[in-house]
Amino acid sequence: MFLSRLRQIYARFMAPVEFTTQVMKCDPSNITFLPSSDEPYITSEETSEALKIASHRLVDLAQTVVFPTETVYGLGALALDASAAAKIFATKGRPPDNPLIVHVSSFSMLRSLLPPGYNIPKSYEVLMKHFWPGALTLLFPRNADMVPNIITAGQPSVAIRMPSHPVARALIATANAPLAAPSANTSGKPSPTRAEHVHRDLDGKVSLILDGGACGLGLESTVVDGLHADGNLRVLRPGGVTVEDLERVLRQEFHDIAHIPRVLVHKRDYADEQLESAPTTPGMKYRHYSPSVPVTLLLTLPSLSGSQPVVKLSDYVASQRRHHVNPETLKIGVLAPTDSKLWNEIDSIKDVEWAHFPLGSLAEPSVIAHNLFDGLLSLEQKGVHLMLIEEVEETKEGLAIMNRVRKAAGDSVRIALL
Numbered sequence: 001m002f003l004s005r006l007r008q009i010y011a012r013f014m015a016p017v018e019f020t021t022q023v024m025k026c027d028p029s030n031i032t033f034l035p036s037s038d039e040p041y042i043t044s045e046e047t048s049e050a051l052k053i054a055s056h057r058l059v060d061l062a063q064t065v066v067f068p069t070e071t072v073y074g075l076g077a078l079a080l081d082a083s084a085a086a087k088i089f090a091t092k093g094r095p096p097d098n099p100l101i102v103h104v105s106s107f108s109m110l111r112s113l114l115p116p117g118y119n120i121p122k123s124y125e126v127l128m129k130h131f132w133p134g135a136l137t138l139l140f141p142r143n144a145d146m147v148p149n150i151i152t153a154g155q156p157s158v159a160i161r162m163p164s165h166p167v168a169r170a171l172i173a174t175a176n177a178p179l180a181a182p183s184a185n186t187s188g189k190p191s192p193t194r195a196e197h198v199h200r201d202l203d204g205k206v207s208l209i210l211d212g213g214a215c216g217l218g219l220e221s222t223v224v225d226g227l228h229a230d231g232n233l234r235v236l237r238p239g240g241v242t243v244e245d246l247e248r249v250l251r252q253e254f255h256d257i258a259h260i261p262r263v264l265v266h267k268r269d270y271a272d273e274q275l276e277s278a279p280t281t282p283g284m285k286y287r288h289y290s291p292s293v294p295v296t297l298l299l300t301l302p303s304l305s306g307s308q309p310v311v312k313l314s315d316y317v318a319s320q321r322r323h324h325v326n327p328e329t330l331k332i333g334v335l336a337p338t339d340s341k342l343w344n345e346i347d348s349i350k351d352v353e354w355a356h357f358p359l360g361s362l363a364e365p366s367v368i369a370h371n372l373f374d375g376l377l378s379l380e381q382k383g384v385h386l387m388l389i390e391e392v393e394e395t396k397e398g399l400a401i402m403n404r405v406r407k408a409a410g411d412s413v414r415i416a417l418l
Contacts, residue, residue, distance in 0.1 A: 017090075019207040023195060024050040026210040028068070031166035038106035040170035050210055051167075055175040057208055058084075064091055066184040066198050068212035070165040071135050071220050071240050072191040072373065073198050074103070074181030075206070082148035085180050089150075091205050094187040099153040099281060100180040101137050101221070102160045105172035110160060113178060115143045123226050123233060123261045126253040127246065133164035135221040135240025139281065151180055159281045161221055167212040183220065184209075190289045190376040190408065193218045197377050218370035219400050222246075223281045232262040234270070236281050238400040240369075265399070289373070289408040291380040293333075295387045297409040298342070300417055308414040313342075314349050316413050320386055321351060331355060333379030335372070336390035337362045341417040355382050365397040372401060376408065 030044035042048045057063040062084040064077045075091060078084040079102045089096055104110045107128075114120075120128075124138055142158040152158050160178075163169055172179050183191035184198045184206075192198045195211035202209075222239035224246070226232075233250075235243060246263045254260040264270050296316075299308065321327040331353040336342045338358040346354055357375040360367030379387055389405050392398045 021203045023209045026050040026167045026212050028166040028212050031170045051174045058175050063207050066209040069163045069168040070216045073184040075184035076179040076181040079178040079180040082150045085150050092187045097153045100151050103179045104162050105169045130249040133162045137161040137221045137223040139225040190373045193373050235265045238403050242396045289404045291376050295409045297412040298390045299414040310414050310416050313415045331384045333384035333387040335375045355384050369397040369401050
């Protein structure tokens with residue numbers, strides 16, 4: 001019944017709306033939030049004017065507006081207006097059963113969204129103390145009188161975060177309204193980390209893009225569910241805040257070691273088929289992060305299962321040449337750590353054109369995370385026919401990196417590097 005009604009709302013806004021997309025500079029260095037205030041202090045008239053125009057289009061015209069966050073660029077609309085939020089789904093081509101994250105600019109705005117009398121658990125207070133504003137999304141009980149069904153896809157919880165990017169937080173504060181904002185891209189594509197990524201993808205589909213420069217983190221927020229009776233925290237989507245970071249602050253703040261909540265990662269530490277079929281947060285059900293060309297994951301780390309045969313990279317490339325329409329023009333993009341042995345391997349294979357995108361040092365997974373989506377989109381722009389991505393260890397930011405890479409890749413092959 002609910003999904004039927006949701007699809008009716010969704011269908012009302014599926015007719016394409018064409019805009020002349022405007023890009024406005026919005027310099028984050030000109031925006032400050034003082035500890036004693038929830039209102040931004042803005043030193044640039046140009047930045048102030050851009051925020052006012054964006055707020056007008058969000059609040060008065062109920063349009064979607066693209067803005068930068070510390071994670072990726074977001075496609076924002078009023079979260080408490082079902083008709084406005086529906087335009088997000090129409091613009092992205094997003095399935096209506098894929099919920100949205102609500103973004104707030106202050107703790108008072110957060111409290112206005114929660115059910116009356118709801119007490120925030122200590123574990124959440126600890127995480128918000130250390131990671132808000134920031135790249136952490138928390139699930140809260142949905143206040144049905146405030147949050148429309150379309151935001152949560154009919155689920156009883158709502159995902160909320162407070163972004164730390166000055167432009168994002170200032171826009172929410174200027175609009176004085178929570179904003180729903182998934183990544184600003186066509187559904188299923190890599191998330192944009194620069195304004196030009198958005199413009200190439202959504203030109204003519206959005207009226208305004210606030211250009212605040214490159215996003216700092218480059219991967220979406222970590223989503224945590226702490227609503228279970230056992231008190232443990234479940235990471236539904238790894239992201240900008242690492243599991244190690246979560247565990248560290250919990251140990252620091254919970255003085256009774258017997259009551260420290262455990263941090264459990266979905267698909268690593270537990271399974272939940274019902275959650276996967278009816279997700280409470282984005283990024284769980286559908287294929288994501290895929291460019292317009294095939295992506296192959298190169299497995300190079302030791303495997304405990306040993307179930308996948310090891311092949312030579314040259315043999316794999318030869319098989320791709322045989323299946324290519326014109327083998328003489330095959331162009332392959334490669335994303336790998338800067339200090340990977342893979343670069344020497346591909347340089348020895350002369351029968352294809354290679355496009356390199358070094359991601360950063362293995363010792364700095366945060367840099368690799370920052371560059372991942374930019375690499376996918378840059379290689380796509382260069383016209384490669386196939387992309388190869390080398391795996392990294394699933395520790396720290398590597399867990400989020402591999403979560404995205406596995407969703408982007410349609411195939412995997414185990415290779416041995418010399």
